[in-house]
Structures are given as C-alpha cells and as structure tokens.
Amino acid sequence: MWHKLKIFFAVFLLGACGFEPLYVERHSSDKWYYKGEFDASITNEMAQIKVEPAGERIGQLLRNELLDSFTPKGIPEKPKYRLAFSNIDKNVSEQAMRDDITATRERVEYKLNYVLTDAKTGDELVRGDTLALLGYDIMANPYSTTFSRKKIEQDAAKIMANDISLRIGAYFHSVLTKRGNPNEL
Numbered sequence: 001m002w003h004k005l006k007i008f009f010a011v012f013l014l015g016a017c018g019f020e021p022l023y024v025e026r027h028s029s030d031k032w033y034y035k036g037e038f039d040a041s042i043t044n045e046m047a048q049i050k051v052e053p054a055g056e057r058i059g060q061l062l063r064n065e066l067l068d069s070f071t072p073k074g075i076p077e078k079p080k081y082r083l084a085f086s087n088i089d090k091n092v093s094e095q096a097m098r099d100d101i102t103a104t105r106e107r108v109e110y111k112l113n114y115v116l117t118d119a120k121t122g123d124e125l126v127r128g129d130t131l132a133l134l135g136y137d138i139m140a141n142p143y144s145t146t147f148s149r150k151k152i153e154q155d156a157a158k159i160m161a162n163d164i165s166l167r168i169g170a171y172f173h174s175v176l177t178k179r180g181n182p183n184e185l
Helices: 002-016 041-046 057-070 142-179
Strands: 049-051 081-097 103-118 124-137
Touching: 041 142, 049 057, 057 081, 057 103, 057 142, 081 142, 103 142, 124 142
Parallel strands: 049 081
Antiparallel strands: 081 103, 103 124
C-alpha cells in the first residue's frame, strides 16, 4: 500500500511541476496528458538535419552519434537543416604525479562549436559550444592505456552529441510551441 502511495505522489508532483516531454507535443489541451495521441513534429524536424562530415576522429565519432540521434531511419535526401561543427579542441593535462614526476592519470577536455543553419537560406538558427571532461588512468600496460584513450574519445562524442541533440530539440520545441503549427516551419 505504501509503495502505491509513493508512486501516486511522485506522479502528482511531476504533473504539478509542469514537466513536459521535450520531443513530443500533446494534441489536446485536456488536463490529463495525451489520451494516447502524440505529435512527433519535433522528431520529424530533427530528422531533416544533415550532419556535415568532420575530418578528425572525434568529429567522425560525434557525427555518427548525431546521425543515430537525429536520423535513425537514414539521411534525408533533401534536408531542411544543416549542422556543422568546428574548432574541435582537445586539451590533455597530466594529474596525480608520482615521486618521479610521471603522471598516473590524464584529464582530457574536448570543446567544439556547432551551428545549425537553414539549408535553403543559410540563416543561422542555433549556435553553441559544447564541452566534455573525461579522465583515465595511465597503466603500466601500454595496451590498456591506449584502450582507455579510445574509450574516452567515444564517451566524449556521446556526451557532446547528447548535449547538441538536447539543445537543438529545445530549439525546435520552442519554435513549434510559439507557432503552434508544425507545418509552418
């Protein structure tokens, strides 16, 4: 009984705080959410983004993550938007020094800028930067250290892709909410 009461209060509090899913809009203004009807216009808009290629390895990993996020059904033939990123910066700093002044840990910081533009007009819609901070231990075995470096590069791409995806999703959410009609974009 107590568990059911906890769940009821959790659902009640979520509804009271104005929680609203980012990628789905409700069709009706009824107080009870959705009635099983979903408007996927935000997801459909995000599926119209062409992610431009990048030359560096982290850029390639990031592009792959964004493609999985935006266009899981395939790259659009005639995209409405273009997403490009630049100034990919990697900064490595040594930490946790031994007595002989060799590091036992490295901290890696990835930064990049991104721009979402309208494919027809070239107008800038969203501009931002994202950051991923990660670290790994330097092992006695070089293979383990190399594997750790590759792993944090993949993790950094996932972190930055999620950040970019959320920000672009928030942009489309705000535009579609203001206009009210997803066909007006």
